[in-house]
Amino acid sequence: MVPSPTSRLRFREMAREDLDAMARLLGDPVVMEYYPRPKTRSEALDWIEWNLRNYREHGYGLWVVESDDGTFLGDCGLTWQRVNGLPRLEVGYHVLPEFQGRGLATEAALACRDFARDVLGNPELVAIIHPENLASLRVAEKLGMVQGDDDHGDSGLVRTVMAMEFRVSPR
Numbered sequence: 001m002v003p004s005p006t007s008r009l010r011f012r013e014m015a016r017e018d019l020d021a022m023a024r025l026l027g028d029p030v031v032m033e034y035y036p037r038p039k040t041r042s043e044a045l046d047w048i049e050w051n052l053r054n055y056r057e058h059g060y061g062l063w064v065v066e067s068d069d070g071t072f073l074g075d076c077g078l079t080w081q082r083v084n085g086l087p088r089l090e091v092g093y094h095v096l097p098e099f100q101g102r103g104l105a106t107e108a109a110l111a112c113r114d115f116a117r118d119v120l121g122n123p124e125l126v127a128i129i130h131p132e133n134l135a136s137l138r139v140a141e142k143l144g145m146v147q148g149d150d151d152h153g154d155s156g157l158v159r160t161v162m163a164m165e166f167r168v169s170p171r
Helices: 016-026 041-058 104-119 134-142
Strands: 009-013 062-067 072-083 086-095 124-129 158-165
Touching (some): 009 041, 009 072, 009 104, 016 072, 041 072, 086 104, 124 134
Parallel strands (some): 086 124
Antiparallel strands (some): 009 062, 072 086, 124 158
């Protein structure tokens, strides 16, 4: 299962064959500015393996985001994260620097939001964001999210949690 294509984007499951592209994405200091550090090639492979497990266990995870012509743009999708000790469904997104500033993260995240609501029927969605990552905060706001309680995770870092609840229609 993947989100429906948008006017400019399509989604597909990650594969081990995506290692070069994912290592470039996750190893980029601009993309990883608000992470402790860029990821190594080995850590990028771990990222792919984590998503392969997510697909098997949940039917979804982070997906590769491509342009209509197959150009790799980044990743975006849905993963379960612990927020203040509780599991919550998060939308996450990363876009290569040369494609940033074009609304692609917002477009991809909107498709994932709709997938979480319409396909999964999840009652809420969150985005966990470094408080200084203003671009990512803007994406979350464009999804309709508002700031919730900050996350005080095990790492000692305080992270901003943007959240939204979905109206559940009776079936």
